[in-house]
Amino acid sequence: MQKKWCINLCALAAVVGLSACSDKEVGDVSLGLFTTKDIKIDALQDPDIPGVTCHISSIEANLDLSDPSDSAIACRQTGPITAAMLSNIDTSDSDDVIFKKSKSIFFKNMKVRRIFDAKSQTLIYLTYSTKETSGSYKHSLSTVPLWGTQAYSAQPASD
Known part of the structure; x- marks a missing residue:
């Protein structure tokens, strides 16, 4: 019975571990030998x-119930x-x-929102945590100007 329990637990751990892998992941940096946290x-x-x-x-903190809220974003025209x-x-x-990614089993998420600034003809991308940390919400911002693209309009929208 204990052997079957152990096998089931290992199988569950493998499934959970593989489900955390992202096909969108392009890099993984270890923060050191004595930590389970990676960027x-x-x-x-x-x-x-x-x-x-x-x-x-x-x-990402592999052995914690919640990942830290810090994040950074850089968006470019590709x-x-x-x-x-x-x-x-x-x-x-x-x-x-x-985009939305769970950062905790307790309702903390990292979200990316796109906002269009019609006046300056710029796409704004904002990433933020949905849980307050040390009195503030962690967030980061990046912009993609439409200047030089087919979408750029010589007459920006008026207020």
Whole structure:
């Protein structure tokens, strides 16, 4: 009975471990020999604007119930951005959540939101934690200007 229990537990651990692997992961940096924390770097292509790729780094603590809230984001134009792509996105101030990743078994998530600044014709990508840490929410920001793309309009939207 104990052997069967051990085998089932090992199988469950393997499934959980493999499910944590991301096909979007492009890098993994160990923070040292005496820690179980690693910096994971994921590549995220905007689902509505495939000409934008964001790289997000965050800390994963393999043996903890909750990962640290710190993250960083850098987004760049990696392909064409057209007016047709922009017509498919939410251009209101409420923005779109384009990525969400669980950072804890207790409702903490890391989210990436896309906001379109029509006046400066810039896509803004904001990553943040949904749980307050030390009195503030951890967040990071990156922008992709539309200048030089097919989506750029010489007459920006008025207020």
